[in-house]
Amino acid sequence: MSTKKVRPVKERLDPVALRVAIILIVGALAPLFDSTMVNVALHTIAAEMKATISVVQWVTTGYVLAMGLAVPVSGWATRRFGCKRLYIFSLVIFLIGSICTMLSWSIESMIAFRVIQGVGAGLLMPTLQTELVQVSGGRNLGRIMAIISIPSLLGPILGPVLGGIIVNNLGWHAIFWVNIPICIVAIPLSVWGIPKDNLLDQKASIDLLGMLLLSPAFAILIYGIVQISTHGGVADSAVYIPLLIGLVLMVLYVVHALQTKRETALNVRLFKSLNFSVSNILLIFSGIITNGAMLMLPLYYQEVRGASALAAGLWMIPQGVGMLLTRSWAAKAADRGGSRNIVLFSLATVTIGTLPFAFAGTESNYILLSLALLIRGAGLGGLFIAIMMSAYVGLSKEQIPHASIATRIFQTIGGAFGSAILATVAQGQMAGRADSDLHAAARAFNVSFWWSIGFTVVAVIPTLFLAKGKKSGSEAAQH
DSSP, rough: OOHHHHHHHSSOOOOHHHHHHHHHHHHHHHHHHHHHHHHHHHHHHHHHHOOOOOHHHHHHHHHHHHHHHHHHHHHHHHHHHHHHHHHHHHHHHHHHHHHHTOOOHHEEEEEEEHHHHHHHHHHHHHHHHHHHHHHHOOHHHHHHHHHHHHHHHHHHHHHEEEEHHHHHHHHTHHHHHHHHHHHHHHHHHHHHSSOOOOOOOTTTOOHHHHHHHHHHHHHHHHHHHHHHHHTHHHHOOOHHHHHHHHHHHHHHHHHHHHHSSSOOOSGGGGGGGGHHHHHHHHHHHHHHHHHHHHHHHHHHHIIIIIHHHHHHHHHHHHHHHHHHHHHHHHHHHHHHOOOHHHHHHHHHHHHHHHHHHHHHSSSSOOHHHHHHHHHHHHHHHHHHHHHHHHHHTTTTGHHHHHHHHHHHHHHEEEEEEEEEEEEHHHHHTTTTSSSHHHHHHHHHHHHHHHHHHHOOOOOOHHHHSOTTHHHHHHHHHHH
């Protein structure tokens, strides 16, 4: 009888953790909406500012590179200043960048102000993850990750739709205006509702050499990956030179981190844990599976089916609904029995949901495709939550900021690589064919979706090495 009375208490999410989670999510909506809405506005920005597409692409590329430079700094900053202060600071930086970008007078000024936004976003997202895991005390990690995932679900669902409506009716300036009220609400909420920082190390010294290696390594790798689709593969020097430089810097950082006795920007010794290493490998696959298809699916509706940008965004809603439907179930199941089975089930579901698009043509049934997206979304919802929970299992409080940096780096690399490789595959299939040949376009998209399915199937292999059963859940509870 006494056991039955205690169990519900253990499974209940701490009210303080829930309050903090809601507050953090409000702020996270700004960068996640921003990144999805800006893509919709690029064509309009290029036309109004009389800039070429290659130049306008730096509006997003500059943002991503700045974010890459800032992510590794977040671990040291949370130890030195605390999560609460750093989170509020990152919101202020993002707010300033948004106001300045909204007032841009040239494409050059816009790119510069987007870099400021990128710094804010790069500090904000890892800090959010660290704060939530620390506040929860490592308990109910599945449900914590489900809460973290809410902004990343709402961004792709609502971002393109809102972006299309705003650009069509109010112009591109209004895209950045949306961030301002979100930040203005989130900043005082954070001051009020996030607990006072218990600093892990008030005198934390910055690993300057480590930062000078890791931050550029991450940023240059992302830049090289982004260039893959532009240059049609890795054979071009504009692609392989940044990739080689990024990899060399990454190797040098690992050597430095293993030799130094001081606190490093990213504790590479965490990767001695098989479960942590496998979780980060799976985050790369998760990024490929999610972002690659997230790029190709709207393009299929636009280029093969003739839908407008707004209509394509609306057709993507079933995938977001599917992600929301499985979020709570996956979180509770992962808390009870570990992540491995949830990840395997999610990968199978994503494969089933993607298959219809590997055969989709110019007249495929919209209802069938919407049902497929619902199934695909259901798989994606469980996939991300289970992998993220697994990455934090068994970590001490001091290790959590390092884990947040690592998961953010691998997730971003996977997302960039997925978009680049699937776009390159589709472009290669379309080479030499008339733009008006819709059947050829459909076949090109089919091949890219087969690639997405291939990555999904290959992801099963590392999944088999995840900690299984209730072991992971018990380890999490101990911390």
